[in-house]
Amino acid sequence: MYFPSKKDGWMGFLHLVILFLCLGLPILSGEWVGIFVVPLVLGVVNLLIWFRTGYRVKGEALVVHYGPITFKVPIHKIERVDFIKSPFVGAALSVDRMGITHSASKFLTVSPKDQHGFLQALKESNPHMVVNRP
Template sequence: MTIWSGQMYFPSKKDIWMSSIHFFAAFILIVLPARSENFSILLIITLIIPGLISLFVWLRTGYKIINEKIIIIYGPMKFKVNIHDIQRLHYIKSPFVGPALSVDRIGLTHSKSKFVTISPKDKERFIKELLKINSNIVIDK
């Protein structure tokens, strides 16, 4: 967790197998086409850009608590969740797609049954900070 000017940043926990997938994808999609004799703009569009996005997601996934909101950052995408709208937190293991780089996740149920999974590296500290703002959150372990 990093704190600056009233903001708290929690980087995503990163599993080894997820690391392998992202770096393998980046290698296949960036390095191999760049070394090709047939390197062209088509390769840049179809291979290198997705490879760079994969790296961007890997390097930039995390969660900020600012005032009474969580800003979920997943590569180039950002989502906001009002902490007062969070009803329930679930400890889950899930490999499915979500703004998380680990299967060791927290599921957030918020505002009218919306659900998102995240994987802060320091889950316990993250949950404590949420509970400081909204003590009504139910935690399912």
């Protein structure tokens, strides 16, 4: 089951600013041919992060897609889930996040649009995880 990331409006504005800085400024400056490669790559990565951040509960694994990066977490290794508010970097496009502690205190943050459905999907594979609600 796939759960897209919740997206905050201010985060969308930030991504637009980054996209403009990466693609718009080099083109508008007229010097874009020589300095186009790095901003183009950064712009494409920015677009991938915005449109391809989401979470898939697939069998016994949580598959996290964060732009061009994909990683898996075995659901049976998830120890706890905390509901948090955090603007810091993570595989999330909202400050309304879930902090997942897994595999000997490794931590990741996610921001599924449907937090309740996401949590239910995780609990089906690991009913023993601890859930700390606000």
